[in-house]
Amino acid sequence: MITDLEKIKKYLQAVKIKPTYLRIRLLKYLLEKKNHPTGKMIYQALKKELPTISLTSIYNNLELFAKKGLVKILLLDPKEIRFDGEKGHHHFFCEKCQKIIDLPIDCNLIKKKKIFGHLIKDWDGYFFGICKDCQRDG
Amino acid sequence: MITDLEKIKKYLQAVKIKPTYLRIRLLKYLLEKKNHPTGKMIYQALKKELPTISLTSIYNNLELFAKKGLVKILLLDPKEIRFDGEKGHHHFFCEKCQKIIDLPIDCNLIKKKKIFGHLIKDWDGYFFGICKDCQRDG
DNA sequence: TCCAAATCTGTAATCATTACAAAATTATAA
DNA sequence: TTATAATTTTGTAATGATTACAGATTTGGA
Ligand SMILES: [Mn+2]
Ligand SMILES: [Mn+2]
Ligand SMILES: [Zn+2]
Ligand SMILES: [Zn+2]
Numbered sequence: 340m341i342t343d344l345e346k347i348k349k350y351l352q353a354v355k356i357k358p359t360y361l362r363i364r365l366l367k368y369l370l371e372k373k374n375h376p377t378g379k380m381i382y383q384a385l386k387k388e389l390p391t392i393s394l395t396s397i398y399n400n401l402e403l404f405a406k407k408g409l410v411k412i413l414l415l416d417p418k419e420i421r422f423d424g425e426k427g428h429h430h431f432f433c434e435k436c437q438k439i440i441d442l443p444i445d446c447n448l449i450k451k452k453k454i455f456g457h458l459i460k461d462w463d464g465y466f467f468g469i470c471k472d473c474q475r476d477g
Numbered sequence: 478m479i480t481d482l483e484k485i486k487k488y489l490q491a492v493k494i495k496p497t498y499l500r501i502r503l504l505k506y507l508l509e510k511k512n513h514p515t516g517k518m519i520y521q522a523l524k525k526e527l528p529t530i531s532l533t534s535i536y537n538n539l540e541l542f543a544k545k546g547l548v549k550i551l552l553l554d555p556k557e558i559r560f561d562g563e564k565g566h567h568h569f570f571c572e573k574c575q576k577i578i579d580l581p582i583d584c585n586l587i588k589k590k591k592i593f594g595h596l597i598k599d600w601d602g603y604f605f606g607i608c609k610d611c612q613r614d615g
Numbered sequence: 616t617c618c619a620a621a622t623c624t625g626t627a628a629t630c631a632t633t634a635c636a637a638a639a640t641t642a643t644a645a
Numbered sequence: 646t647t648a649t650a651a652t653t654t655t656g657t658a659a660t661g662a663t664t665a666c667a668g669a670t671t672t673g674g675a
Binding site: 616617618619620621622623624625626627628629630631632633634635636637638639640641642643644645 | 646647648649650651652653654655656657658659660661662663664665666667668669670671672673674675
């Protein structure tokens with residue numbers, strides 16, 4: 340678990356982002372929670388400790404983080420964008436309980452630098468179905 | 478090129494969808510065009526020949542088609558949903574020209590019925606970067 | 616401490632998607 | 646064919662996530 344604020348500050352500085360307190364707390368939230376939150380979910384969670392924050396700042400900084408490669412934007416849910424503080428894995432979306440589950444599994448395509456001549460910079464692997472728990476429950 | 482209306486009618490009936498004229502034309506559009514259109518793009522294209530259609534009907538029937546497995550919903554573009562009349566391939570999105578390109582390439586994960594115990598019903602593979610043409614052009 | 620630049624907030628606008636009721640179409644039976 | 650009920654389609658309004666923007670605040674350096 341990465342909680343040390345100084346360490347998070349360094350993550351931001353490493354990609355040339357000025358480490359304001361809001362940004363540190365936002366990145367801390369993304370690195371600690373594994374819940375693939377929406378912008379609003381992050382806003383509501385951080386609001387408890389930082390009552391003056393705005394949803395706009397959350398969105399703006401999430402976009403900044405994504406642009407700098409600090410977080411991953413997930414388009415898994417057609418209703419709203421979700422964010423992930425960890426990169427490099429596939430995702431599973433359960434049609435019963437709506438949970439998003441990490442799939443750290445090897446894939447022969449994601450190592451490729453080019454596919455059919457197209458330069459690959461990033462990738463998303465989404466899987467849909469019924470999760471292990473929901474299968475058991477009925 | 479699949480253009481025969483009778484053949485498209487049979488595709489609809491095969492999945493228990495009543496083959497109204499609008500639905501036949503909508504599926505015809507999706508099967509003929511390879512442009513991964515948005516709902517609005519389809520609406521504007523079909524409107525030229527069917528002036529009375531509504532955007533609501535396009536959306537409703539696209540959702541119906543997707544539910545019956547006739548078309549694929551692409552969550553590639555954060556701004557809007559795109560639709561694909563063909564299934565079973567990965568997609569590439571060029572950050573320069575915004576083109577969506579099919580990637581009919583083998584992947585060792587998509588054949589799996591289960592991953593970590595989760596039942597797989599469908600999957601999406603997205604790749605992002607710079608397409609072949611845009612690399613050459615600069 | 617003072618100042619300019621960057622960031623943040625609060626509110627309003629945007630716009631894809633959905634909800635809903637009325638009109639039109641379709642299928643079925645008399 | 647005609648009547649009737651069910652389904653589909655239309656037109657409009659509502660929803661809600663995301664974005665735009667201007668003013669307030671914070672930040673870092675002189
Ligand atoms: Mn994840
Ligand atoms: Mn395709
Ligand atoms: Zn589940
Ligand atoms: Zn391109």
